[in-house]
Amino acid sequence: DAKTTQPPSMDCAEGRAANLPCNHSTISGNEYVYWYRQIHSQGPQYIIHGLKNNETNEMASLIITEDRKSSTLILPHATLRDTAVYYCIVRVATGANNLFFGTGTRLTVIP
Amino acid sequence: SQTIHQWPATLVQPVGSPLSLECTVEGTSNPNLYWYRQAAGRGLQLLFYSVGIGQISSEVPQNLSASRPQDRQFILSSKKLLLSDSGFYLCAWSVHRDNEQFFGPGTRLTVL
Numbered sequence: 001d002a003k004t005t006q007p008p009s010m011d012c013a014e015g016r017a018a019n020l021p022c023n024h025s026t027i028s029g030n031e032y033v034y035w036y037r038q039i040h041s042q043g044p045q046y047i048i049h050g051l052k053n054n055e056t057n058e059m060a061s062l063i064i065t066e067d068r069k070s071s072t073l074i075l076p077h078a079t080l081r082d083t084a085v086y087y088c089i090v091r092v093a094t095g096a097n098n099l100f101f102g103t104g105t106r107l108t109v110i111p
Numbered sequence: 112s113q114t115i116h117q118w119p120a121t122l123v124q125p126v127g128s129p130l131s132l133e134c135t136v137e138g139t140s141n142p143n144l145y146w147y148r149q150a151a152g153r154g155l156q157l158l159f160y161s162v163g164i165g166q167i168s169s170e171v172p173q174n175l176s177a178s179r180p181q182d183r184q185f186i187l188s189s190k191k192l193l194l195s196d197s198g199f200y201l202c203a204w205s206v207h208r209d210n211e212q213f214f215g216p217g218t219r220l221t222v223l
Contacts, residue, residue: 042216101147101149
């Protein structure tokens with residue numbers, strides 16, 4: 001079962017930052033937060049992950065609250081190609097193989 | 112670079128027929144391999160994962176089975192398909208079980 005909750009949908013204007021929230025209030029100390037996205041009819045694409053520090057890569061930034069009970073994925077300049085379903089996942093750092101995907105947030109980037 | 116392939120891309124099968132979906136990974140050795148299913152409007156459900164040749168772990172009781180005959184080949188099978196087996200089947204790989212997973216393009220299966 002998914003251990004995260006996300007809003008079902010969000011809109012964002014093209015060129016603006018998209019901020020996607022995720023609640024994971026039962027996260028354990030050894031669990032990472034992962035973000036994936038899935039464009040229609042394609043396989044999920046890995047975006048970013050983190051444990052407790054904020055992370056940034058070429059795709060996005062991940063902000064994790066100090067208590068680690070929630071996080072925000074930030075797409076700094078959303079484009080139309082960022083329209084997708086975004087999944088927030090928590091998983092144990094070691095000893096586990098699986099990713100529990102919930103229903104995610106459907107982000108629509110509007111021209 | 113690593114690539115993951117799945118075929119077929121789409122498949123329509125009658126109820127009671129057998130199934131064989133194939134996944135292969137290139138550019139890496141001894142990957143961890145995974146089969147997921149995504150039903151319409153729902154998240155992904157892990158079905159099987161494998162840490163090596165001949166080593167298969169099942170996450171959910173199904174009328175499906177998985178096999179790993181070669182290091183970079185993962186096969187999902189069924190002897191008799193059910194209507195409820197319809198969905199989008201995704202294969203994924205990771206370097207180690209702690210690492211991020213990379214997904215294939217998926218197979219859309221429709222059971223009629």
